[in-house]
Amino acid sequence: MDYLYDGTFEGALSGVYVMFYDRKPEEDQRLLEQQFYQADCLIPSKVVETDAVRAEKVARSIIKHFGVRGFRLVTTAYLAENKEYGTHLFRFLKHAYRIGEGAVDCLSDDAVLTLYKHYNSVTREVHRFLGFVRFSELENGVLYAQCEPTYNLLSLMVPHFTERLGNQTWVIHDTKRRMAAFFDQNTVEIKPLESVDGIRLSEWETSYRSLWQGYYDSAAIETRKSDKRQRQMMPKKYWKFLIENPQNQPNVYK
Amino acid sequence: MTTLEKLQILTDAAKYDVSCSSSGSERKAQKGGMGNAALPGICHSFTQDGRCISLLKILFTNQCIYDCAYCINRRSNDAVKRTAFTPEEVVDLVLQFYRRNYIEGLFLSSGIIRDVNYTMEQLIEVAKTLRERERFGGYIHIKGIPGSDPKLIERAGLYVDRMSINVELPTTRSLRLLAPDKKRIDMIEPMKLIREKKASYSADAGRFKHAPEFLPAGQTTQLIVGATDEADYSIIKLSEAFYGRMAMKRVYYSSYVPVGNFLAPIGAGGPMGMLREHRLYQADWLLRFYDFRADEILTPESPNLDMAIDPKTQWALRNRSFFPMEINRVSFKMLLRIPGIGNVTARRIMAARRFGPLDFDMLKKMGVVMKRAKYFILCKGKPYPGIVSFDAEHLRQRLIDAPKASQLSIFDLYSGGIQGGERNGLSL
Numbered sequence: 001m002d003y004l005y006d007g008t009f010e011g012a013l014s015g016v017y018v019m020f021y022d023r024k025p026e027e028d029q030r031l032l033e034q035q036f037y038q039a040d041c042l043i044p045s046k047v048v049e050t051d052a053v054r055a056e057k058v059a060r061s062i063i064k065h066f067g068v069r070g071f072r073l074v075t076t077a078y079l080a081e082n083k084e085y086g087t088h089l090f091r092f093l094k095h096a097y098r099i100g101e102g103a104v105d106c107l108s109d110d111a112v113l114t115l116y117k118h119y120n121s122v123t124r125e126v127h128r129f130l131g132f133v134r135f136s137e138l139e140n141g142v143l144y145a146q147c148e149p150t151y152n153l154l155s156l157m158v159p160h161f162t163e164r165l166g167n168q169t170w171v172i173h174d175t176k177r178r179m180a181a182f183f184d185q186n187t188v189e190i191k192p193l194e195s196v197d198g199i200r201l202s203e204w205e206t207s208y209r210s211l212w213q214g215y216y217d218s219a220a221i222e223t224r225k226s227d228k229r230q231r232q233m234m235p236k237k238y239w240k241f242l243i244e245n246p247q248n249q250p251n252v253y254k
Numbered sequence: 255m256t257t258l259e260k261l262q263i264l265t266d267a268a269k270y271d272v273s274c275s276s277s278g279s280e281r282k283a284q285k286g287g288m289g290n291a292a293l294p295g296i297c298h299s300f301t302q303d304g305r306c307i308s309l310l311k312i313l314f315t316n317q318c319i320y321d322c323a324y325c326i327n328r329r330s331n332d333a334v335k336r337t338a339f340t341p342e343e344v345v346d347l348v349l350q351f352y353r354r355n356y357i358e359g360l361f362l363s364s365g366i367i368r369d370v371n372y373t374m375e376q377l378i379e380v381a382k383t384l385r386e387r388e389r390f391g392g393y394i395h396i397k398g399i400p401g402s403d404p405k406l407i408e409r410a411g412l413y414v415d416r417m418s419i420n421v422e423l424p425t426t427r428s429l430r431l432l433a434p435d436k437k438r439i440d441m442i443e444p445m446k447l448i449r450e451k452k453a454s455y456s457a458d459a460g461r462f463k464h465a466p467e468f469l470p471a472g473q474t475t476q477l478i479v480g481a482t483d484e485a486d487y488s489i490i491k492l493s494e495a496f497y498g499r500m501a502m503k504r505v506y507y508s509s510y511v512p513v514g515n516f517l518a519p520i521g522a523g524g525p526m527g528m529l530r531e532h533r534l535y536q537a538d539w540l541l542r543f544y545d546f547r548a549d550e551i552l553t554p555e556s557p558n559l560d561m562a563i564d565p566k567t568q569w570a571l572r573n574r575s576f577f578p579m580e581i582n583r584v585s586f587k588m589l590l591r592i593p594g595i596g597n598v599t600a601r602r603i604m605a606a607r608r609f610g611p612l613d614f615d616m617l618k619k620m621g622v623v624m625k626r627a628k629y630f631i632l633c634k635g636k637p638y639p640g641i642v643s644f645d646a647e648h649l650r651q652r653l654i655d656a657p658k659a660s661q662l663s664i665f666d667l668y669s670g671g672i673q674g675g676e677r678n679g680l681s682l
Contacts, residue, residue: 105605108616131298131308135354143353164290166283168353208350214258215310215351218265220301223511224528229304233297243356244299 002045004034005086009078012086013055015048019090026094031086066096070104077118079152088114125149126156132238133157135170136209137202143170144199146241154181158188209243216244260337261347267316267327267334268363270513271420271476272506276308276358276393278471279415287389289352289359291415291471296358309361309395310351314339314376318365322422322433324481326513327365338367341380348384352392359393359415360384366399374402374410381413393471401440404447408468411451416471416503419444421496424489428482441475445500448473452501472503479534480527481510487548487557490537494548497541507534526561533559540565543597544590562654567593570630571650577630578637582611593653594627614638626653 001024005011015031022029034047063071074092078085091111096103099112107113135143143165154174158181161170166185173180173193180193230246239246277295297306313327315338321329344362351357362380366373377396384390398407398419411417419441423429426438448469455468475496479489489507496502509531537559540546544566551565552558560568570577570593579592581603589600599621606612606620613633618624628638629649643649 099609102605102608105602106609107602107620108606108609108612110619113619127294127296130292131296131355133355137354145355160292163283165288165353167286167288204350208354211258211261211347212351212354212356214262215265216299216301216307218262219269219307219311220305221269221303221511224303226304227302230300230302233304233306234300242299243354246300247302 001029002037002040002043003029003031003086004037004045004047005031006050007033007035008050009075010052010055011048011050012078012089013058014051015086016090016093017051017054017058018046018048020093026091029087029090031090033083033086036083062093065101066104070096073104073115073119076122076156077115079156080118080122081152082118085118088118122151122153122156125151126153128238129153129157130160132234132242133161133172134241134243136199136243137205139200139202141169141202143168144196145170145172146175147172148176148240149174150237152177154179154190157181158183158190162188212243213245255337257343257347260339260343261312263335263337264313264316264339265311267365268311268313268361270326270508270511271311271361271363272508273395273418273474273476273504274306274308274311274361275416275474275504276395278503279393281391281393281415281467281470283391284389287391288349289390289392291391291393292358298355298357308358309393310348310357310359311361312339312344312363314344314362314364314373314380315367316365317367319368320366320433320435322436324422324432324478324510324513341376341383344380345383345388348392349388349390352390357392359395361395363397364399370399370402371406374399374406378406378410378413381410385413395471398444398448398473400436400444402444404444407444407447408451411448411469412466414469416474417448417469418474418476419448420476421492422477423482424477424479424484424492425482428484432481445473445475445496445502449501472501474504474506475502476506476508478510479507479531485557486530486534486537486559487552487554489534490541490548490551493538494541505538507531507538529561530559533561533565537565540569545587563650564593566591567626567653571653578632579630580632580635581617582607582634592627592630594623594625594630629653 001022003015003019005015012031019029019031037045039045059071062074074089077088082088088111092115095109095111099106099109103112104116107116129147129149133145133147135145138144154172154177157172161172162183165183169185170183171180173196175195178192178194179190182189182191227247234246275295276291277293279291280293281291283290295308297308299307301307315336316327316334317336317338318327318329326334344360348357348360352359360380362377364373364377367376377399381394381396384394394414395416395418396410396414398410398417400419407417421441422433422436429436429438452468452472455465458465459467477489493505496505509527537551540551541548546569550569559565563571570591576588576591579588581589586600586604589595589603590597595603602620603612603617606616611634614624617627617633624638628641629652631638
């Protein structure tokens with residue numbers, strides 16, 4: 001049986017709720033996103049309504065059995081936006097309830113390991129973006145950063161910057177997902193934002209950019225050049241919105 | 255001279271200092287101020303040589319009254335342009351770079367101007383302005399100037415997260431030879447002072463609610479390798495003493511890049527120098543995270559690291575009696591001794607073992623590097639498929655790094671390239 005949900009996290013939890021009650025053999029159950037679903041005439045399918053009450057029941061049960069760590073594992077893995085997330089989540093929970101308390105550490109179990117890998121990819125990229133995000137000062141003093149991360153990191157990056165840049169007004173804009181986090185030195189709001197054309201930079205912005213570029217270029221030791229190492233540590237897909245120029249190749253700022 | 259030109263000169267002059275780590279401090283943002291420190295450290299970019307840029311690493315000035323033979327800023331070097339920042343220029347650069355998320359903070363070092371105390375005061379002035387006037391909470395690392403007044407060292411420690419006093423060369427003899435203006439005792443004394451002050455301030459922190467914090471990220475040091483003829487054994491022994499007796503957080507090794515006015519030993523700064531530096535970092539890792547003693551890594555009889563094989567595998571080959579180890583039974587400490595198993599994997603194995611015995615497939619999925627480990631382990635009493643002999647000589651041949659890998663592509667462990675966060679970020 002294929003269960004179809006709306007792609008939201010609550011939807012996935014609602015799906016899991018229904019699947020546990022249906023008690024079909026685990027191998028035959030899949031939980032997939034409705035909008036990408038390609039019907040197969042041999043496999044029956046069923047649309048699951050997103051239900052906040054049911055979703056909360058599942059969430060509470062996860063926290064009760066596997067702690068905040070367990071809940072963090074499933075929410076963070078969701079942000080990896082993997083097409084198979086629903087099925088992975090269902091299988092993880094099936095196995096985890098069987099294994100019992102501490103199941104999140106049982107990496108020898110395939111279902112646990114699968115979700116854990118998604119979790120890992122997301123947290124690793126969050127850590128990288130805390131470093132690679134670049135703000136530009138706009139005419140009105142607001143700091144604006146554009147980024148296009150592989151995973152949906154916005155909500156995970158926000159706490160770091162509210163603490164660190166707590167006395168600044170800033171916007172972090174994920175132009176791949178057309179979402180942005182707005183911070184007014186007090187509260188954060190994450191809401192849709194289309195790409196912004198023709199942003200007007202502050203008077204000083206270009207001079208600080210060139211100071212940074214000058215710093216970046218001077219910091220390298222010529223005799224130890226290694227493109228390979230550089231790309232290992234900072235893959236090319238992250239270069240687009242850097243102010244500096246890792247290999248003197250044009251980025252959006254040159 | 256424009257700020258840009260100054261920045262270029264004083265960055266160029268500071269870049270041979272290895273450390274760029276921003277880890278070890280959890281400083282919170284001040285009320286109404288900007289900046290905090292992230293415990294695992296954060297890399298903001300990587301230079302073309304693949305090193306992490308975390309801090310704005312600059313000299314306050316590259317003018318210097320000293321004449322150290324290995325140093326590009328030595329008094330007698332006419333080839334470099336000299337300049338100096340004002341404290342305000344540095345403060346502005348730090349704040350403006352930090353707001354834009356270019357950096358984690360500042361790493362400030364300096365040539366010696368007028369005298370050591372005056373130089374130290376300049377560095378303190380910058381740190382003080384950032385903390386008190388600007389209420390800046392980001393990471394600050396400054397150099398302790400050897401020979402400066404202990405009171406200055408203590409004052410600096412209350413403003414900054416980390417301080418480092420470079421030991422420069424492995425032995426007093428080498429120091430006398432290459433850096434005649436510097437004295438060993440001027441380096442060791444402030445290190446001791448820092449260790450004692452840090453201990454007494456943290457005791458206070460336990461007793462009083464608002465006791466000031468002293469160097470939350472501790473102290474580090476750096477030494478140049480390959481400019482003089484010391485063996486690896488004496489270097490590792492020195493590091494062990496620093497970690498133990500001085501409570502050092504890191505010892506950095508810098509393969510000598512010939513910028514000096516003396517005849518550098520053959521191969522200095524070349525690929526072999528880089529490889530040696532890499533092996534020293536591997537040995538250093540064994541001291542810090544793998545519970546090895548220096549005398550287990552090397553001995554006076556065989557005082558140099560094998561360039562063809564990493565030090566942990568070298569140890570395993572010399573101590574065949576411990577192997578093969580049964581993965582499902584040995585202690586955490588012993589797991590760490592197996593080539594191909596690191597701290598993260600060992601923790602995963604310990605956690606997963608509680609749910610039942612592990613087999614080779616599971617180990618692979620959990621991140622064990624079988625290429626090395628397979629020669630040293632058993633799972634449920636059985637060797638890895640295809641392994642017939644655990645004989646040391648036979649193994650050595652198989653475990654030698656391919657020549658290409660040993661030259662340029664193996665710097666994963668090297669000098670803060672990966673910061674704590676990325677390394678340990680795998681645990682929930």
